[in-house]
Amino acid sequence: MKKFFFSLFLLLITLAIQSTITNYILVGGIQLNLVLVIVISTSLIFGEFFAIIFGFFAGICSDFLFGHILGLFAFVNMISAFICLRVKRIFTGEHYIIPTVVMIVVTEIWVFLTYIISFSLGKEVIQGNLVNKIIYQPLINGLVMLIIHPIIKKIGSLLK
Amino acid sequence: MREVYKKVMALSLPRRKNKIILGILIVLCIILASFNLKYQNILPIGKSIILEVVSPLQKAVTFLINPFIKSIKTINKFSDILEENRILTRKANTLLKENIYLKELERENRELRELLGSSYYEQFEIKLAKVIGKAKTDWKHSFFIDKGANYNIKINMSVISQSGLIGRVITTSRNFSEVKLITDPNSSIAAMVQNSRKTGIVQGIGTNTLKFDLVPKEAEVDIGNIIITSGLGGIFPKGIQIGRVSDIKNLDYELYKTIKILPACNFDNIEEVLIITNFTSLD
Numbered sequence: 001m002k003k004f005f006f007s008l009f010l011l012l013i014t015l016a017i018q019s020t021i022t023n024y025i026l027v028g029g030i031q032l033n034l035v036l037v038i039v040i041s042t043s044l045i046f047g048e049f050f051a052i053i054f055g056f057f058a059g060i061c062s063d064f065l066f067g068h069i070l071g072l073f074a075f076v077n078m079i080s081a082f083i084c085l086r087v088k089r090i091f092t093g094e095h096y097i098i099p100t101v102v103m104i105v106v107t108e109i110w111v112f113l114t115y116i117i118s119f120s121l122g123k124e125v126i127q128g129n130l131v132n133k134i135i136y137q138p139l140i141n142g143l144v145m146l147i148i149h150p151i152i153k154k155i156g157s158l159l160k
Numbered sequence: 161m162r163e164v165y166k167k168v169m170a171l172s173l174p175r176r177k178n179k180i181i182l183g184i185l186i187v188l189c190i191i192l193a194s195f196n197l198k199y200q201n202i203l204p205i206g207k208s209i210i211l212e213v214v215s216p217l218q219k220a221v222t223f224l225i226n227p228f229i230k231s232i233k234t235i236n237k238f239s240d241i242l243e244e245n246r247i248l249t250r251k252a253n254t255l256l257k258e259n260i261y262l263k264e265l266e267r268e269n270r271e272l273r274e275l276l277g278s279s280y281y282e283q284f285e286i287k288l289a290k291v292i293g294k295a296k297t298d299w300k301h302s303f304f305i306d307k308g309a310n311y312n313i314k315i316n317m318s319v320i321s322q323s324g325l326i327g328r329v330i331t332t333s334r335n336f337s338e339v340k341l342i343t344d345p346n347s348s349i350a351a352m353v354q355n356s357r358k359t360g361i362v363q364g365i366g367t368n369t370l371k372f373d374l375v376p377k378e379a380e381v382d383i384g385n386i387i388i389t390s391g392l393g394g395i396f397p398k399g400i401q402i403g404r405v406s407d408i409k410n411l412d413y414e415l416y417k418t419i420k421i422l423p424a425c426n427f428d429n430i431e432e433v434l435i436i437t438n439f440t441s442l443d
Contacts, residue, residue: 060206
């Protein structure tokens with residue numbers, strides 16, 4: 001129950017920040033995807049079942065606020081959350097850099113998936129924008145993961 | 161052997177359960193997307209619920225970060241201020257001369273208006289709203305504002321700023337609304353060139369520039385020309401400034417001119433917007 005309320009609170013705060021502060025945090029014109037960072041960070045802490053459910057609900061909320069097709073972000077966030085635990089299995093140990101590396105890999109997959117789906121739905125892909133997304137989105141997400149993950153991990157361990 | 165099998169099952173069952181849940185949710189995503197494509201009204205209903213929950217938080221965050229953002233912007237602008245000051249002084253001298261001439265025209269205009277009845281713009285009622293959040297993705301450009309159905313804000317109402325057109329209201333909840341910006345990739349506005357009165361469609365392309373489409377190759381359009389709403393779509397009132405022409409290309413393989421427009425508003429700096437509440441759209 002504690003985990004549920006914590007996740008709900010975290011998600012609401014993240015959505016509020018995503019639509020306000022992150023508009024000013026731009027690297028190469030690319031905005032930080034805080035929702036994805038939170039989804040991956042909590043997934044790494046709370047496990048596969050949580051990852052799937054939280055990824056789906058965070059995605060649905062993102063779809064309502066930032067998307068134009070209901071289910072797109074829900075699908076991509078859920079798959080990313082599921083994949084992140086598979087990626088994490090490659091690494092052994094608990095080095096603090098591992099979540100950041102996982103974040104970078106998963107963000108690349110997230111960018112790839114969203115563009116593939118948008119392209120197949122007939123959306124125009126702006127090449128320069130795509131290149132910037134491939135380069136900067138994982139970097140900025142990874143950097144923020146480095147700061148945020150230890151905090152969420154600490155709260156998560158208190159909840160456990 | 162049986163025990164080993166039991167142990168393996170015990171380990172793999174939760175994973176299999178997770179995979180089943182993942183499969184169900186993937187199917188649910190596909191169903192939701194299909195429903196959304198068929199019934200466009202699902203998204204606004206869910207959005208208004210989420211808006212009611214998230215917007216108070218957005219409002220609080222905006223209130224907290226605004227002083228910092230303003231300070232940073234002022235520091236960044238300081239180097240440009242001196243140069244801007246020099247240019248403005250020169251412009252002020254020119255404008256002073258124009259002002260005298262325009263005052264005379266204004267007087268004449270007022271007299272003519274009195275003869276004809278009320279002016280065009282005076283018929284609009286305008287409501288002020290604060291921008292409390294922004295959604296800027298590759299697929300969507302929108303603002304969240306702090307006025308909703310309680311303030312008589314309705315879908316399709318035009319949203320403007322002092323500089324020009326911003327967009328239109330697409331979702332309303334009781335206390336908050338979402339405004340689709342003119343830069344949104346799905347935005348289309350009937351527009352015309354102010355000088356030559358040639359009409360076309362201004363489309364958002366998901367960047368900070370706009371595309372002015374369906375303008376015949378022989379139409380008279382020059383760089384710097386002002387583009388205004390034509391009022392033909394029935395959503396926006398006629399005569400609101402959209403932006404200025406920044407680039408024109410006459411490509412052989414295109415049927416129409418390829419025109420780019422720089423919007424009149426700087427969408428990154430907008431904190432307050434004006435909503436025209438009494439213009440009845442045809443939708």
